[in-house]
Amino acid sequence: MSGLTGRSTAEPAAAVRVFAGFAMMCLGMFMAILDVQIVATSLPTIQAALAIAQDQISWVQTAYLIAEVVAIPLTGLLTQLVGMRRLFVIAVSVFTAASALCAVSAGFATLIAARVLQGFSGGLLIPAVFSAVFLLFPVRLQGVATTFAGVLAVLAPTVGPVVGGWITETYSWHWLFLVNLVPGVTAALGAWLFLPHDAPGRDTGAAVDLTSLLLLATALAALEIALKQAPDRGWVSPPILALLAWTGTAVALFTRRVLARRRPLVDLTLLGDRNFAIGAALSFVLGIGLFGSVYLMPLFLAYVRGHGALEIGRIMLVTGAAQLASAPIAVALERRLDPRLLTGFGFALFGLGLGLSARQTAETDFDEMLWPQILRGGAIMFCLLPPTRLALGHLPLHRVPDASGLFNLMRNLGGAIGLALIDTVIYGRAAAHGTAILERLRAGDAATAVAIGIPPEMLAAGADALDDPAALALVRPLIERAAFVETTNLAWALTAALTLLALVLVPFVRWRPRGEAMPR
Incomplete structure (x- = not known):
């Protein structure tokens, strides 16, 4: 430039x-x-x-x-x-x-x-x-x-x-x-x-590689459509398998083509830079947590708690407030401390905030969501600011635009894949969890009955009482809600585990203080 x-x-x-x-x-x-x-x-x-x-x-x-x-x-x-x-x-x-x-x-x-x-x-x-x-x-x-x-x-x-x-x-x-x-x-x-x-x-007159552009566009579009529809259709259904197969084929052809060109559509050689590759991986994991948490909270508050969009937004403002409060702290520390330490701290804190949300009940609301939101909001800038510097800060200026595109693409892809996994966990496991809850009720588990809001006298009437159509119509929504809470907690736990797993990448980052050359 x-x-x-x-x-x-x-x-x-x-x-x-x-x-x-x-x-x-x-x-x-x-x-x-x-x-x-x-x-x-x-x-x-x-x-x-x-x-x-x-x-x-x-x-x-x-x-x-x-x-x-x-x-x-x-x-x-x-x-x-x-x-x-x-x-x-x-x-x-x-x-x-x-x-x-x-x-x-x-x-x-x-x-x-x-x-x-x-x-x-x-x-x-x-x-x-x-x-x-x-x-x-x-x-x-x-x-x-x-x-x-x-x-x-x-x-x-x-x-x-x-x-x-x-x-x-x-x-x-x-x-x-x-x-x-x-x-x-x-x-x-x-x-x-x-x-x-x-x-x-x-040279603005240089020909754009239209073949590479077509391969990239169709690969990303096929992947997005597959991720969106897989939770409903099933990951091994023919349409999903066909979309994923084309994604893999197009990516392979695209990679081979751009690596052979002097002026590639996207500079994939950036992934050969250790710091950029690790930063891109961290961006991918951050996308899972960011998109996942913003998706799971409204879903839970709407379906389980019955809140409208405006009330949901008010509850979720806690995350934004914590983020704004932590931003100047992140800036001050980033100037003084090793960004690897700050990155590790950020992902550990973000993972903890995600993990605490995996303990929700049907009664969870603003008060119970307060501290997990504060932890996640406080961690976000530490998950974004130091990794961005680690990935892009040492690159020559002419490589920064390509690098920024790939870096941000990884965050969006992480979000898309994360949402597909979350939907698969929630809707793929809900029926099994519902059946398990019903079996516990039929076995006379009073604790389960109290937890999901079933009158104890219904259990006292015996297991056959739950097979009565009228009783089952009363109980089914409560069981479905309880199953939804359990599968939502599994989804929170999954995002937390993936976020914490990213910590293993941080020690492999190469870093030198400002003013010293970065080892390649």
Whole structure:
């Protein structure tokens, strides 16, 4: 990126302009991430308004996520082709226009088309922001910039449910998309005015490898669709196996092709860098925990506790508050301590917060969720800031955009795979847990009856009482709820175990204090 002075920015006036431009980039990224969550809370409302079939409504989210995951690894190439400033302005402008199209959609097909545009342009914004940290700022300011971007990146999913619930209850579903217009225009104009002019790093006339692009897009799309449908259809069903087989084949062909090209679509040789490879793996695991916790909490609070979207959002604000409170601490420590220690601390604390949620009961609510949320929120910046530096901070400037794309892609893939595993645990194991609970009741287990809310006198009438249709109709919802709580706890335990398992990678990171060369 020859046109960026980035790490050598010194003049106060220039530094203020750079920070202003970077803040505009972060605003666009925040809106793109927030959009996923606020729309998720109001899918039933959109379904009713547009008369969308129940088995089709999930595509409103899936279309966005597939387009997003395809766009993320292309950010490096596009940054090289058109420059960081132009790429961001184009992407946030397309995202804003697509938001307007979503708001005026009159049917399923037009809404899905607009969501694809939204997802692709939104997917370019996230890695562009994190690469800008290293392209725009000197080393002494990169921690502050990363923290600012990181806070917004993980705060958006936390406040998303409450914002989406409030918008839906106060206005209409159209405002879930219209809310992006003013911030989008502001971000585009601000970035154009304040970001430094950067020259493209590659010959813009050079041919883009369309074959590699097609292989990458279809592989990621097939993987996303397989992960979404596998919990319902079964992991060994023919459609899922076919999708996974194509994913593997396309990835193999893509890898072989890009490694043989002088100007690859995505620079996979980055994975040969030990620190980047470990950082990408940590990003993948963080995605499982982040996406998983933001998914499991609303699911539990809605199904078990019966809360609406707005109340769920209020409860989940604890995570965001803890994250904001810990951010300045993370920045201060990151400047003074070995990032490997901070990374280990962050993942250990995050894993503990996930693990404590694996002890929920049907009565668990705000009070019981308070400390697990505080621990997770306090850990997030330690799981994001030091690993980002470890993965990207030592790379040459021209490799940062590609690296940022891959780094952020791993977090999204971790989230997608994590959600599929969570759904498989919850819905695949629920029937077995329900049957086991019923058998314990038939055996006269009074503790189980009390735990799930069955009147003790029903057990006193004998096991045959549970086979009575009227009694079974009364008991079944209680058993299903208890089974759901148990399988949800298993899902929390799984995410906690995977998070803690990532700690084994941290000692293998190579590190030298600032000012010393990083060993390769």
